[in-house]
Amino acid sequence: MINSNKLKIFNDPIYGFIRIPSTLIFKLIEDPYFQRLRRISQMGLSYMVYPGAHHTRFHHALGSMHLMQHAIQVLRFKGVAISEEEEEGLLVAILLHDIGHGPFSHAMENSIVEGISHEHISLLFMQELNQKFNGSLTLAIEIFRGEYSRRFLNQLVSSQLDMDRMDYLKRDSFYTGVAEGSINAERLISMLNVVDNELVVEEKGIYSVEKFLITRRFMYWQVYLHKTGLVAEQLLIRILKRARELLGKGMQIECSEALLFFMKNRVFENDFTAEVLDQFSHLDDIDILSALKQWQYHDDFVLSKLSGMIINRELLSIKMKNSPIASKKIEEQSEKIKNLYGLSEEETAYFVFAGKIGNRAYNSEFQNINILKKDGRLKDVAKASDHLNLKTFSKKVLKYYMCYPKETI
The missing domain is CATH 1.10.3210.10 (Hypothetical protein af1432)
Known part of the structure; x- marks a missing residue:
């Protein structure tokens, strides 16, 4: 060497x-x-x-x-x-x-x-x-x-x-x-x-x-x-999904140029050109955090509420079990939040959701x-x-x- x-x-x-x-x-x-x-x-x-x-x-x-x-x-x-x-x-x-x-x-x-x-x-x-x-x-x-x-x-x-x-x-x-x-x-x-x-x-x-x-x-x-880190990550995923959805409807979303590129464009493996790589190279945690700080004051209730949850660490509650969550429990929680905030079914799904995680220590x-x-x-x-x-x-x-x-x- x-x-x-x-x-x-x-x-x-x-x-x-x-x-x-x-x-x-x-x-x-x-x-x-x-x-x-x-x-x-x-x-x-x-x-x-x-x-x-x-x-x-x-x-x-x-x-x-x-x-x-x-x-x-x-x-x-x-x-x-x-x-x-x-x-x-x-x-x-x-x-x-x-x-x-x-x-x-x-x-x-x-x-x-x-x-x-x-x-x-x-x-x-x-x-x-x-x-x-x-x-x-x-x-x-x-x-x-x-x-x-x-x-x-x-x-x-x-x-x-x-x-x-x-x-x-x-x-x-x-x-x-x-x-x-x-x-x-x-x-x-x-x-x-x-x-x-x-x-x-x-x-x-x-x-x-x-x-x-x-x-x-x-x-x-x-x-x-x-579980707390899991909630925060799931919120972040849904925040970006909502921002992308609002952009698709023609609403204005303030964020960095690099982040805006990926919010406007759905990039698959075959689309990853030199131009896309260059945009990706300008993207980091600061882009996301600065966007969340702005989005917590956005006119859209879902985007502002979710962004505020991350910024202020006022996260969703989470229940974890070893067996699948009964659909009835999900429906009950969804109905409560839908009535509380006056949301549509689609908007409610940003606040009430279920999923699963897995791990294998050795393969x-x-x-x-x-x-x-x-x-x-x-x-x-x-x-x-x-x-x-x-x-x-x-x-x-x-x-x-x-x-x-x-x-x-």
Whole structure:
């Protein structure tokens, strides 16, 4: 790798000093596409539950890159050959893996654009940067897409035990103050190895993997899918839906030029041209928050009421159950709010709605985590573990919810 002509470091609250290893990576970090991640929240609206959760995708990307540097060092020490070109490709791939996130991350993934994953948009950004940097990202893109011949390199970037997950669990635990979510990433990385081009975990690291999976399950139900954060995200999705609906009826909506572009245009995967990518690159959390501050005073009751709920944290009530919500209960709440505010059926649906959420801590059928036994055999962690609950983690758990205004209680 080509070293930068100056010593570049970031002071990170999780890992201490993070070293920038090459000129290319420093230039990528300097690029406006990457700097935009400073204005994209890592945890969406979770700060409404955990006030400290204001860290950004920028933090997370640098942290993931730092862990990748450590993983490369460990694997080389164990005799796994990784060339300097592969090292830079890995570091670039993990640095840019989340560059395609939109405002408030996952909450907006299907509101700004139509059914386009952030991974796909990340790839588009990487391809654009590859042109800008004269093909320097070609290997990183191959690794990111899983097209490079050495499969374990992609697994370090995207798998069930990758540097992305290790960093966000440790980082999100730190910033939320949820100590139960902390993992020992360094211990996990020190137990990694490669067998037949596949990433594996040495047998003595099995308890660290168990802790990692249990922690991930805990963080999803306690933090990422917390009912208050869920309500806030659902409100935000409906606010943008209402704004788009009003624009379609010819009403005036004040917001930034970038946000207005996506409110006026329904963008599908095939529509994602260079012009659209440029508009997307100007979109961040600030666009959404400034729009909400204006929309809370809009003439439309639905838009103003919903926007005020987010701005003032006067959210809807939510009930969560392990079984589907009875349609009768939804109808009862809908009738109350319809009469209270004098709304139509269509407008009432913005305030009373039901849905479901699901999570699976471990998927034994896709990119499973293999444990390297002392006799050289590989065994799936769920089968190798003596933890009673680990096998159940591979089953998807569903929970059902209903949201409605507090005024109807």
